[in-house]
Amino acid sequence: MVAQDFVVDLNKPLVFQVGHLGEAYEEWVHQPIVSKEGPRFFGSDFWEFLTRTVWWAIPVIWLPVVCWFISLSVRMGLTCPHITLVVVSGIFIWTLIEYSLHRFLFHIKTKSYWGNTVHYLIHGCHHKHPMDGLRLVFPPAATAVLLMPFWNLVKLISPPSTAPALFGGGLLGYVIYDCTHYYLHHGQPKSEGPRNLKKYHMNHHFRVQDKGFGITSSLWDKVFGTFPSSIIDAKSR
Template sequence: MVAQEFTVDLDKPLVFQVGHLGEAYQEWVHQPIVSKEGPRFFKSDFWEFLTLNRWYSIPIIWLPVVCWYTAKSFKMGQSPPQIATILVLGIFIWSLMEYTLHRFLFHIKTKSYWGNTLHYLLHGCHHKHPQDGLRLVFPPTATAILLVPLWKILNLISTPMVAPALFAGILLGYVMYDCTHYYLHNGQPRNEISKSLKKYHLNHHFRIQTKGFGITSSLWDSVFGTLPQTKSHEKERMQ
């Protein structure tokens, strides 16, 4: 069958279907289905279970790790003001990582069978089913695997006293990001900041998916020129 003629059956497990879409995958995956009921990923109950995560598992699992590494820097001689500064630096570094990963990895263009399959698992599923509440946060097992090289890199580029707190700051930034991301999709913002963030992120999903890659802020979109135009600006440009 020609790849472009393949039709995904939404009533069957999706992961091993989407690769057959070929070049048509990019168009298909960016046509969202707005439903809180998520699709089936795998036929196997075991693998399906591993794709499902409650949002509160993120702070429950990772905040104790943040505290442990923060305490490690304190025991090695860092003062509370120094630790606070390093934590803020770590959160700032995470914000750049968040933007970079979202823009260049999560939105990479694919067309091969395995390229489409891996992209769907990584981020495509979120764009196809943006309200799937059980797949809005990153699986803790995958996060743990990625934290190993991050820890090694930080030990290479910083001192033994700084590395633990910097690691804790980056991890804290990640926790803030994942919880914020869940809230923007499923929460009901009551203040102007959270309302603005929700509008900004849903704009990325439903209007301009090639811009607005920041989740916790629009800082790096402003810096790197991927800030989406407002509807009023678009109307002015068209006139």
Template structure:
């Protein structure tokens, strides 16, 4: 089953960005202005950052103690920590994303109107695409300027120094809010500042 975890980074935007555009167009067709759709999309991206943090902290780093739970954990995230520079293990496979889209769509649809659901969900899906592309870039890109340079240090600190802190990928916002920021002394040492 391990081969199902292998995905080239560019597959994510190629598959999901057309879906995002279609979702935004659907809300416009249902009567919303472009400005309203942009605001709903931004809200969806913001909510995605919380989902990103929550999944990474509580699912991807769950403690396991049986053969099947260890195997499932390895396939979901453990293989990425074991092989952090493997370019085929840095983004989530589209089939898995498609499966997860169903419950997330239903959650959004349960509190949003039929005309706002596509834009809100599309914003969350756009946040996911940005997250996966950012994650790939943080491992294989060579950013020379902040914020990308900071995010790369922040994420590699999570991989190689403090795996129980720094769960945000696209932002350290939720780590700051929920108390999982790496201590400034450790981060400074890792970044060569002390």
């Protein structure tokens, strides 16, 4: 059976199936199934459990960590105005990281078995099942692993007293991003700003998947020329 003839059985765990799609994976993963019931990923209950995260776990787990890092800079003598400036800088830097990860990693084109499998796990599943509420935010265990190299990088490029607040600001930016992302899929915004942001993100999912990579804002899409030329109205989903 050639890869293009492979048919994914949605009634069976998906992760180890999608790799067999080969070059057909790219088209398959961008044909969304709009259902609030998520698919099963693994046959193992343990691994399946690790793929599911309620949205509120993100602020509950990471906001205390943000506060702790910022407090380290306070104890090293940074003034409130300085702390504020550094934290806001960290949030701003995160918006660029958010855009870059989404554009260059989450939307990388793959066709090999393991390339398809890994891509499905980190982002393809979200495009295939965009309303799966338990796979909209990043699992905290995976985030904890990724934070270590980021923290080491921040320590390398900034003064000791500034590094904790800068890292805390970046982590706060991540928390805002993940909560915003969940809200854009499951919230019903009433005011114009959030409504336009939801419309912008739904356009990325259901119309133009290779544009509109910003989640918390469209700033970097405008800077780097990936702002979509037209945007559909957000539907209630």
